[in-house]
Every structure is written in structure tokens, then in C-alpha cells.
Amino acid sequence: MDYLSKFEELKSKELSLDLTRGKPSSDQLDLSNGLMSFSENDFLYDGVDIRNYGEIKGLDSCRELGAEILGCSKEYVWAGGNSSLSLMSQFMSFLFVEGIGEGPWNSKKRVSVLCPVPGYDRHFNLCEKFGINMIPVSLTGTGPDLEEVKRLIDSDESIRGMWCVPKYSNPTGEIYSHQTIDGLLEIFSKTKNKTLIFWDNAYAVHDLYDDSSFDDIFAMAKTKGCEDVVVQFGSSSKITFAGSGIAFIAMSLNNQNKFLPFYSSLMIGPDKLNQARHVRFFNQVDLKDHMKRHAAIIKPKFDLVINKLESQKFGKWTRPKGGYFLLFEADKGLAKKIINLASELGLKLTPAGATHPYGLDEEDKFIRIAPTACSLDELDTAMDVFLCCIGLAYEQAQ
Numbered sequence: 001m002d003y004l005s006k007f008e009e010l011k012s013k014e015l016s017l018d019l020t021r022g023k024p025s026s027d028q029l030d031l032s033n034g035l036m037s038f039s040e041n042d043f044l045y046d047g048v049d050i051r052n053y054g055e056i057k058g059l060d061s062c063r064e065l066g067a068e069i070l071g072c073s074k075e076y077v078w079a080g081g082n083s084s085l086s087l088m089s090q091f092m093s094f095l096f097v098e099g100i101g102e103g104p105w106n107s108k109k110r111v112s113v114l115c116p117v118p119g120y121d122r123h124f125n126l127c128e129k130f131g132i133n134m135i136p137v138s139l140t141g142t143g144p145d146l147e148e149v150k151r152l153i154d155s156d157e158s159i160r161g162m163w164c165v166p167k168y169s170n171p172t173g174e175i176y177s178h179q180t181i182d183g184l185l186e187i188f189s190k191t192k193n194k195t196l197i198f199w200d201n202a203y204a205v206h207d208l209y210d211d212s213s214f215d216d217i218f219a220m221a222k223t224k225g226c227e228d229v230v231v232q233f234g235s236s237s238k239i240t241f242a243g244s245g246i247a248f249i250a251m252s253l254n255n256q257n258k259f260l261p262f263y264s265s266l267m268i269g270p271d272k273l274n275q276a277r278h279v280r281f282f283n284q285v286d287l288k289d290h291m292k293r294h295a296a297i298i299k300p301k302f303d304l305v306i307n308k309l310e311s312q313k314f315g316k317w318t319r320p321k322g323g324y325f326l327l328f329e330a331d332k333g334l335a336k337k338i339i340n341l342a343s344e345l346g347l348k349l350t351p352a353g354a355t356h357p358y359g360l361d362e363e364d365k366f367i368r369i370a371p372t373a374c375s376l377d378e379l380d381t382a383m384d385v386f387l388c389c390i391g392l393a394y395e396q397a398q
């Protein structure tokens with residue numbers, strides 16, 4: 001059947017499908033229902049009454065859990081509320097008001113941040129809200145292009161930071177190689193703490209395969225004497241409950257001492273009942289086994305998307321070994337067209353351009369696919385719709 005006839009046939013089905021959301025499916029959330037079984041009647045935890053204010057850095061044992069997730073040592077890690085994005089915004093606020101290194105960002109005429117692309121739209125939104133100038137940097141498949149990063153940092157005084165999603169990057173799914181991390185640290189170590197690496201390790205343990213060891217950036221930074229340039233983030237959002245997990249921020253003791261007074265003025269302490277619940281849960285359930293159970297649900301969805309894409313001849317796509325996203329790269333000028341056609345058939349896709357700062361994918365090529373939230377059956381239909389729209393867009397472009 002030709003693409004147009006298939007398109008008309010699918011249209012008559014009045015479908016309602018959604019591949020926009022990087023959310024766990026409800027069967028993934030069910031894996032952590034054990035969290036609800038703790039009757040919190042033992043309120044003394046780590047010697048602390050967890051009902052009360054205090055423990056601004058989080059419960060000790062929860063910081064340990066954070067260290068296990070982020071793959072670094074516990075002294076660096078604080079356990080906060082339910083969202084790492086909130087911690088990122090709190091840390092940004094701190095940089096504007098007080099700052100590390102060269103004084104507060106609000107005393108500068110212009111503050112710029114390097115944004116590897118394709119990247120995560122919420123990082124870009126956050127920068128936009130803060131009035132930060134965003135400079136795109138290309139990703140290579142093993143992390144950012146180091147020559148580009150070096151050239152920009154050497155030539156632009158206003159650059160104060162860089163976003164990195166180092167493992168299963170959103171949305172390319174790529175993993176930063178050891179050489180790339182080493183090279184980044186080498187470049188940033190020369191900036192005298194003026195320029196920071198925002199290491200958003202959101203997918204640190206979200207592996208689909210076993211061979212998944214990853215570098216501890218603090219250990220690497222320590223050997224270069226530049227621990228202070230790294231601020232790491234992560235959370236249990238896609239490990240336990242996306243809306244009721246624990247978020248983590250990790251940094252050098254120097255930076256902790258600077259950030260602590262500011263952070264303490266924002267709140268009196270995190271939700272320690274939830275932190276204790278998480279620690280108790282992971283005392284009973286091995287984190288690695290838990291993530292394998294997630295993988296058992298997610299991997300068939302990634303496989304389905306890749307198999308479907310491989311059954312046709314247009315565009316390119318990534319084959320991530322973990323995380324939550326795949327990326328489809330169409331020929332120049334076709335992403336919006338494909339997304340609009342899909343919308344006509346009732347399939348929602350992440351808006352074109354969302355993968356780039358200011359929503360500007362100059363070449364109009366990239367489409368992020370988030371396969372986890374829907375069921376396998378829905379995903380199967382959604383991919384048929386997607387392939388039909390790809391085919392039709394390419395045909396009409398000829």
C-alpha cells in the first residue's frame with residue numbers, strides 16, 4: 001500500500017497516541033510499590049527524628065544511596081526533595097546571587113552556558129528563564145566535541161558553565177567516553193573555577209544491558225585537582241516513583257561550604273520520611289536487580305522501535321543501551337513535516353526544535369522518541385503511524 005493510502009486508512013482510525021513523555025509506565029512504577037508498605041512508626045532514623053526539621057544535607061543513609069546511584073563517594077552527595085531539576089534551579093539561583101569563583105553571575109553583563117545538542121529541553125528552558133545565553137556544541141556519539149568546547153571557552157569570556165548528560169544522554173542516548181570526560185576536565189581545570197560542568201547524571205543506573213560501568217567524575221577530577229568545577233545531579237525519579245522520588249546534588253566540600261548558607265535559606269530540611277522509606281526499600285531490594293526489572297520492561301520497547309525503524313529506508317536513528325529516549329534524524333527540513341503529519345493521525349511527538357536551545361533546530365532534522373510510557377501494543381501502532389508519516393514526508397519532498 002502506498003504511503004498516502006496508508007495515511008488515509010490510519011486517519012480513519014481516530015487514534016490517540018503519545019510518544020512525547022519520558023515517563024515510567026505504570027508497570028514500572030509498580031516495581032516500587034514496596035515503598036508504600038513501610039509503616040513509619042519507627043521515627044528515629046540515623047539517630048534523627050525524621051518527622052522534624054533539620055538534616056539539610058539529607059539523611060546520612062540516603063546520601064549513601066545517592067552515592068550508589070551516582071557512582072561517587074558519599075561525602076560529595078546531598079539528598080534533597082523529589083526533583084533534581086529543582087536542585088539545578090536552586091544551584092543556578094545561588095550562582096546568580098552569590099557565585100563560585102569569580103563572583104555572582106548577576107554582576108556580569110552576559111552569562112553564557114554551553115549546551116551540547118541535541119539536548120534536554122528543560123535545561124534549555126531553565127537557562128532561558130534565567131536569561132542565560134545558550135551556545136550549542138555538537139555531540140559526537142561519545143560526548144561533546146572537545147575542540148569546539150575548547151575553542152569556545154578560550155574565545156568567549158562570558159561562558160560560565162556547560163550542561164552534560166553523560167550517560168544515555170537525553171535524547172541521543174550516547175555515553176561520554178573516558179577520553180571525552182578526561183578532555184572536558186582538562187579544559188575546565190584551566191578556567192580557575194570560573195566555568196562549571198553541570199553533570200546531570202539522570203540515567204546513571206538506567207542500563208538495558210549488563211556491561212555498563214561508568215567513570216566517577218569526581219575521582220577523575222581529583223587527580224587533576226579540579227573537583228570544584230563539577231556539580232553533579234541525579235534522582236530516583238525513574239528508579240522508584242517519578243513524582244515522589246529523591247533528588248541528589250553532589251559537589252566538592254569547598255563548593256558545599258559555599259552553597260550551604262544559601263541552600264539553608266531556602267528551606268529547613270528535606271522530606272526525611274520519604275528518604276527513610278527509600279533507604280528501607282533499598283535495604284531489602286538490591287538496586288541493580290531493581291534496575292534489571294525496569295530494563296526487562298523497557299528493553300522490548302526500545303527493541304520494537306529499532307526493529308520498526310530498521311524495516312524502512314529513511315533517516316538515521318540512535319541505538320541507545322539505556323536511558324529513556326531514542327533520536328530519529330530525518331533529512332534536512334523534514335522533522336516538522338513528519339511531526340505535523342503524525343499529529344494529523346493522532347500521534348503526539350515532541351515538538352520539532354525542542355532538542356535545541358531556543359527551540360531552534362536550524363536544520364529541522366531531529367525528532368525525539370520516548371517509548372517508555374505507553375504499552376507495547378500502543379507503541380507498535382504509534383511506530384506504524386510514525387513510519388507512515390516518515391515515508392509520506394520523504395515522498396512529498398521529492
Ligand SMILES: Cc1ncc(COP(=O)(O)O)c(C=O)c1O
Nearest residue numbers: 022083084085165170202235237
Ligand atoms: C537529563 C534529565 N535530567 C533531569 C530530568 C528530571 O529529573 P527529576 O525528575 O529528578 O527532576 C530528566 C527527566 O526526563 C532528564 O531527562
